[in-house]
Amino acid sequence: MPEKDAPMGQTSSEHNGTAVTSLPEKEPSVADLTTELADAKDRHLRSLAEQENIRAQARRDKDEAVQYAAAGFAGDLLSSIDNLERAIASVPEDKRSDATVAGLLTGVEATRRALLDAFAKHGLKRLNPIGEPFNPHRHEASFEAPDTQYPPGSVTSVIQPGYMHHERLLRPALVGVSKTPDPPQKVAPATPDEKPLS
Helix, strand or coil, X not given: CCHHHCCCCCCHHHHCCCCCCCCCCCXXXXXXXXXXXXXXXXXXXXXXXXXXXXXXHXXXXXXXXXXXXXXXHHHHHHHHHHHHHHHHHHCCHHHCCCHXXXXXXXXXXXXXXXXXXXXXXXXXXXXXXXXXXXXXXXXXXXXXXXXXXXXXCEEEEEEECEEXXXXXXXXXXXEEEEECCCCCCCCXXXXXXXXXXX
């Protein structure tokens, strides 16, 4: 039977009765298998460690998101507490004894206290840094002035209080800072040939 008439799947060598045998593959040695197993185990352990790191990071991100979820809302309320404090401070001392003004002032102070209590309940802490060294990460300097009561570089006054939300700064405190007094200006004595101005 000619080669072109051979049934499909048979090669000419099979047709002639001689089978082509493949060379036997070399069996892997114990050392090769041990190395391959160690590599596979190492890849597996690294994969497990990476998965655990991803899970841990996801837990941290979730916990942080829950902890700081109210930060934006709380930041929006800071101007309200500032306005309540300005309203309280704006009432003159002589008007505070008036019954109508005293009633309004009591209500405004109660609202301020309730708002500060709610802040504290949700992890907001007010910064009152008077006497502390100036910290650019928590304070914003508005002015510098000599002050003998505090050492140079200390906060001497708080113009606007700052707030922390847990461990994050929500708003820096706007402060005045003491500085070293300027040395007195030396006035040069008049020389004898200079005439005084009249």
